[in-house]
Amino acid sequence: MSSHIEENYLKAIYKQTERNKDGAYTNDIANELNVKAATVTEAFKKLGDKGLIFYEKYKAVTLTDQGRAVAVKTIRKHRLWEVFLVEKLGFKWDEIHPMAEELEHVNFEELTERLAKFLGNPEFDPHGDPIPDKNGKFAQNKSVKLTAINIGKTVAMTGIENHTPSFLQHLDKLGLKLGAEITIKDVVEFDQSILVSVNNKKEFYLSQEIANNILCK
Amino acid sequence: MSSHIEENYLKAIYKQTERNKDGAYTNDIANELNVKAATVTEAFKKLGDKGLIFYEKYKAVTLTDQGRAVAVKTIRKHRLWEVFLVEKLGFKWDEIHPMAEELEHVNFEELTERLAKFLGNPEFDPHGDPIPDKNGKFAQNKSVKLTAINIGKTVAMTGIENHTPSFLQHLDKLGLKLGAEITIKDVVEFDQSILVSVNNKKEFYLSQEIANNILCK
DNA sequence: TAATAATTTTAGGTTAAGCTAAATATTTAA
DNA sequence: TTAAATATTTAGCTTAACCTAAAATTATTA
Numbered sequence: 013m014s015s016h017i018e019e020n021y022l023k024a025i026y027k028q029t030e031r032n033k034d035g036a037y038t039n040d041i042a043n044e045l046n047v048k049a050a051t052v053t054e055a056f057k058k059l060g061d062k063g064l065i066f067y068e069k070y071k072a073v074t075l076t077d078q079g080r081a082v083a084v085k086t087i088r089k090h091r092l093w094e095v096f097l098v099e100k101l102g103f104k105w106d107e108i109h110p111m112a113e114e115l116e117h118v119n120f121e122e123l124t125e126r127l128a129k130f131l132g133n134p135e136f137d138p139h140g141d142p143i144p145d146k147n148g149k150f151a152q153n154k155s156v157k158l159t160a161i162n163i164g165k166t167v168a169m170t171g172i173e174n175h176t177p178s179f180l181q182h183l184d185k186l187g188l189k190l191g192a193e194i195t196i197k198d199v200v201e202f203d204q205s206i207l208v209s210v211n212n213k214k215e216f217y218l219s220q221e222i223a224n225n226i227l228c229k
Numbered sequence: 230m231s232s233h234i235e236e237n238y239l240k241a242i243y244k245q246t247e248r249n250k251d252g253a254y255t256n257d258i259a260n261e262l263n264v265k266a267a268t269v270t271e272a273f274k275k276l277g278d279k280g281l282i283f284y285e286k287y288k289a290v291t292l293t294d295q296g297r298a299v300a301v302k303t304i305r306k307h308r309l310w311e312v313f314l315v316e317k318l319g320f321k322w323d324e325i326h327p328m329a330e331e332l333e334h335v336n337f338e339e340l341t342e343r344l345a346k347f348l349g350n351p352e353f354d355p356h357g358d359p360i361p362d363k364n365g366k367f368a369q370n371k372s373v374k375l376t377a378i379n380i381g382k383t384v385a386m387t388g389i390e391n392h393t394p395s396f397l398q399h400l401d402k403l404g405l406k407l408g409a410e411i412t413i414k415d416v417v418e419f420d421q422s423i424l425v426s427v428n429n430k431k432e433f434y435l436s437q438e439i440a441n442n443i444l445c446k
Numbered sequence: 447t448a449a450t451a452a453t454t455t456t457a458g459g460t461t462a463a464g465c466t467a468a469a470t471a472t473t474t475a476a
Numbered sequence: 477t478t479a480a481a482t483a484t485t486t487a488g489c490t491t492a493a494c495c496t497a498a499a500a501t502t503a504t505t506a
Contacts, residue, residue, distance in 0.1 A: 013492075038454055051494055053455055058492095070454060070501060101343040111337050118331045126318040230462070255484055268464055270485055275462095287471060287484060 013058050016117045019086040020045060021055050022064060025075055026083035035072030084148040085124075090116035091137035092127050098138040099131065105138045106180035139180075140171025140190050140227065155227035158194065158206070159220060166195040171227035179225060187214055194228060230275050233334045236303045237262060238272050239281060242292055243300035252289030301365040302341075307333035308354035309344050315355040316348065322355045323397035356397075357388025357407050357444065372444035375411065375423070376437060383412040388444035396442065404431055411445060 024044040028036035038056070042049045060067030064079035075083060093115040097108040125146060128134075135151040137143055142150040155170040169192045172179070183189065187210050197215065198207035204220040218226075241261040245253035255273070259266045277284030281296035292300060310332040314325040342363060345351075352368040354360055359367040372387040386409045389396070400406070404427050414432065415424035421437040435443075 017493075039452095047493085048495065049454065050456080050496080054493075097340070101340070101347055103339075103343070107339075111335070111340050114335045114337075115332075118328070118335075120328050120331075122320075122324075123314070123318070123328050126320070130318055234463075256482095264463085265465065266484065267466080267486080271463075 013055070015119060018059070019082060019117055021059060022075065022079050022083040023086050025065060025073060026080065029074060035074040037072050081148060084144045086116050088144045089124055091141060091143040092124065092131060094137045095131050095134045096127065106177040108138065109175065139175055153229065155229045158223040158226040158228050161196050161228065163196050163199060166193055167228035168192070169194055169226060169228050172225055173227060174225040186210070186216065188226070230272070232336060235276070236299060236334055238276060239292065239296050239300040240303045242282060242290060243297065243304070246291060252291040254289050298365060301361045303333050305361045306341055308358060308360040309341065309348060311354045312348050312351045313344065323394040325355065326392065356392060370446065372446045375440040375443040375445050378413050378445065380413050380416060383410055384445035385409070386411055386443060386445050389442055390444060391442040403427070403433065405443070
């Protein structure tokens with residue numbers, strides 16, 4: 013199995029395991045990677061034989077320490093390249109994912125570490141997601157969803173839970189970027205939408221759907 | 230044929246065609262890419278069908294305009310990444326080739342162009358090789374081999390014709406880097422080795438073998 | 447809890463990119 | 477100019493990563 017493909021499977025399993033403690037089911041991964049379930053079964057067997065995942069027929073898979081290490085390294089590379097693309101090359105946060113998706117598979121440890129240093133060893137990527145350090149440790153930022161904040165409170169935007177370009181572009185239009193000061197002015201009982209002000213300037217309503225995808229603290 | 234592999238074949242054919250006007254023979258490419266001749270024949274057929282090379286059985290292949298464009302773009306990416314690795318990440322010139330060999334296959338035109346701009350649109354890579362611009366034009370530097378320089382002349386080192394780490398490391402040891410001022414003090418008739426002084430400081434003999442792989446003007 | 451639905455696995459097929467060995471073509475040299 | 481050497485191609489095999497369709501298992505619900 014090429015390391016490129018292996019990394020994609022392990023990363024997908026890692027992400028799925030973050031959402032669902034049980035582990036990752038065949039169909040979860042098939043959907044994530046746009047392949048068929050039968051292909052995933054095959055991959056699971058190989059990854060199991062290699063000691064990268066725990067695989068038992070019909071059960072959700074989980075990562076071994078070794079498998080998790082590969083997944084986390086891949087995430088590290090992905091997020092470091094995202095910082096590079098935004099900070100150094102001037103890309104917008106909705107443009108960088110596909111490029112980072114390729115760059116993350118370039119495997120030279122020295123390259124990754126020098127890139128990290130060049131970028132100032134960032135702890136978060138342009139979407140506010142934590143960048144694991146070279147030992148696989150993630151910075152904790154204890155953020156919560158914007159929907160959990162009470163009326164009257166002011167918080168700083170720290171991240172997002174949806175990374176689609178359309179969501180990111182909408183946030184741009186609203187002036188909602190990482191670090192923005194958001195004050196909860198009101199919650200509409202009817203649809204749970206919230207009235208917010210941003211940096212004490214603009215004021216507008218956010219649907220619950222949107223507020224649920226915004227992280228803050 | 231994956232673009233990764235396609236680019237490697239086209240780049241190898243391009244390089245071979247630079248050396249030998251006839252074009253590239255099956256065995257040339259097999260050796261360059263460390264695959265067997267039969268594999269190359271197969272690849273030639275596919276590249277021919279795609280309109281990227283002119284292929285006729287038993288003849289040397291040459292690139293079509295389309296094939297050359299792909300090869301040159303790949304070289305552009307390779308050399309830009311090399312500049313990045315040296316100028317921004319602090320790698321040495323003998324360390325960068327394998328990394329650039331991977332990075333060159335990340336295909337996002339906007340990434341390439343922004344990288345170029347970030348680097349100041351360099352015209353030469355860390356080995357002194359010209360970086361084609363986005364239209365495929367190479368800067369000309371009219372360099373000649375050090376062996377072509379007459380006694381008494383002083384020239385600046387502009388490039389090298391051998392890119393192996395051992396050669397590069399040896400040049401480092403001698404203090405021979407791009408831009409070094411080299412004065413030809415003497416030519417030894419016996420073995421054609423030359424006595425040089427570098428930046429008016431050190432003086433030493435260079436074998437013809439080495440001098441032949443140093444470019445200057 | 448038995449029937450139905452959903453999920454996963456198995457079996458067998460395809461394609462790309464490699465391989466070896468044998469056949470064919472070209473080049474070199476006697 | 478023909479024989480030998482070298483180079484290239486063809487034929488057929490292998491492996492990885494995908495696929496579909498059918499079989500097997502697990503989960504859901506009437």
